[in-house]
Amino acid sequence: MRPLVAPGPELTPAQRERWSRHLLLPEIGEEGQRRLLNARVLVVGAGGLGSPALLYLAAAGVGTIGVVDDDVVEESNLQRQVAHGTADVGRAKVDSAADAVARLDPSLTVVRHRERLTAQNAADVVGGYDLVLDGSDTFETRYLVNDTLVAAGRPWVWGAVLRFDGHVSVFDPAGATYRDLFPTAPPPGTVPGCGEAGVLGGVCAAVASVMVTEAVKLVTGAGRPLTGRVLVHDALAMTWRELPLRPDPRRSAAEVLPTVSAQDLLRDGQEGAARTVVDVREPDEHAAGAVPGAVLLPLAELLADPGRLPGGPVVLHCERGGRSAQALRAVVASGRTDVVHLDGGFAAWRAAGGPVV
Template sequence: MPTVSVYVPTPYRKHTGGQTVLSVEGATVGEALAELCRLRPGLGDELFTATGQLKDYLNVYVDDAEVRTLGGLAAPLAGGEELALIPAMAGGSMGMRLLSPDQVERYSRQIILPELGMAGQRKLLAAKVLVVGAGGLGAPVITYLAAAGVGTIGVVDGDLVERSNLHRQPVHRDQDVGGSKVESASRFIRELNPDVAVIAHPVVLDSTNALTVIGGYDLVVNGSDNFPTRYLVNDACVLLEKPLIDASILRFEGQATVFMPGQGCYRCLFPTPPEAGTVPSCAEAGVIGALAGQMGSIQALEALKVLLGVGETLANRLLVVDALTGQSRTFRWQRRPDCALCGDHPSQEGLIDYVAFCGSGPPRRGVDAPGAEEVDIEEARALLAAPGALWVDLRPAAAFAAGTIPGAVSLPIEELSGRLEQLREAKRVVFFCEIGQKSQVAALVAADAGIRAANLKGGLLAWRDRNLAWQDRA
């Protein structure tokens, strides 16, 4: 049997009576370490997880090579090698930080899971996760990641809390209506778990800030509710090589999947967005809160699995849940070698204009329906220079109250059909919303009613991008 020497570092010498180097026998690294642990009781718990894996924060060297590069514990020994046990040392690193008694108590029900353990809990406490959107999906994601002790949670959302959000976004309360979503989500996290550091990003994620915001995190959970943001977050995660946990909901149906770096992306699954206006938003089509809770919980669970490195994630599988029948199915998908972003010969190297990418398709029209005009900012301004023309802000009243295009009037889209007659006197009407999707539908509805309506392409995102005049009403 080959004999090797093992270097034992300071943290483990309490088990060796202070001895620095020990001689052991073994035909493989695993056998040699097993022999060491047999000779020195107590060491085993230091070196191995409950399932017999080397602990993640422990590197084992065979002479100069880390054992994972040699095939792991099965790596053969010839005799005469020097093994060295090199754990991550404290010195501020979370790697070896002990949990406080409060933390042990708080997380005890998950720490006793063999897949998690103390090492897993330390990993979670050291992890940084960004949640995009503090909405229907974001609320359960935030809840369960914060409760599980993910140590740093970033929340990015530029929206204000509306009363119509509350049925599916229980991190916000009735008294939070009108306030920033990021603000109330941050308060919720702080009140739930003081272990969690919250980073608030009260902004609309766009091509100018996405790489900076996302770059600071280990993993991203996407709870956004529109296609431009969905593609933007995907592209930024591919470029930054961050795992992305994706889900979406509409009416009684939910989808979820996981994108791991190098294994495909949202564009491999859906290379182009649907034509603008063909897939309604939750505001237009409705959504049930408990389904948002279910899909968001799945996202939180997948995020924890990725962070812990346990189980089989939804990577390369699309889970589709039909809440009305209680049935769910999974569909396999693959990275596309011809993907514009993550394929073998990508044609896209950076972030793009996502509003144009998702909104440039021709609007869907009935054959006989009169078309609604699509105008850019210059065209809209020219139209509105004429007397009797009207800018109409379709966003919720609270958003309008916070600020809008100078001279605009408020007409929340839910009230559009009941107030169409009021628009009939206007010579021209230009509708706008946040990204130009709802306004496209509104322009069609109004045009259908004989009103000379146009849609502002790109919505307020495009307006703000150009730093144009803004009426601050707050």
């Protein structure tokens, strides 16, 4: 894989001293360090994985580090979330993380996104970065990151931990992605989180360090990225295993997205054709105006569990078509063949004279 980031300005003498150990590595060298300093990397979640990842990204000299998290530091976090300390309990994690980076290197830029990543803001948030590290702890966010970056055509690094186990991979829209590993989310309540099952703090550090190593490789073009492979860590046995991961052929079919025009959908309704319309916008958007009879199923909920979609022929829609296309990719990847999305979305429906409730 070619380097994701172009080299920045020439290094100063102080920078050469600071990253001298990187400069000794032929695979990185001065040009690679200039790429790192010029890079913009977003970390999703400042928790068990994001916390150590932020510190190692900063130590590596990543010039701009974004962190997105809407949570505050709790005392139970401190066992593994090493960017935060006792004095940070009650503070926003993005603020505590930014201070931790500043202590390592005040010359770096930290962009704080104190918000939850949602279907509405995901494209805008990740669009400002060269690379994303996904250390989130919910299936909903992981699918959202996946689908946003597939739509953007960009690779990203993913990690997950639970108890004594960890997983890491690099996903690439041109190859295997998170949906090839987990096509659909497990039923609610069947997979415990760290709050129920526990996690060893050192496992978070081990997995996060691999994530950052992959990030450095992607930014600089060094080595072979972990694409098409999942690294599985068992800390109790102290083993690392590599599992191959290949694209699901059904996901490839999702790239050709079937649509219906607003005029045809309006005509179908007038002729009594049986198709369920599903609105993937947010509740406030739906309440402000909707296609008559449309079922509300917000995008984030649908991405987390495409099985929630009603049976039979379905038309997905959002405001202008972007979110419904994202939803359709996930639905087709889950095996459905009787779903289309509304070309131009609700805006096209209104323009075509469709009734609104």
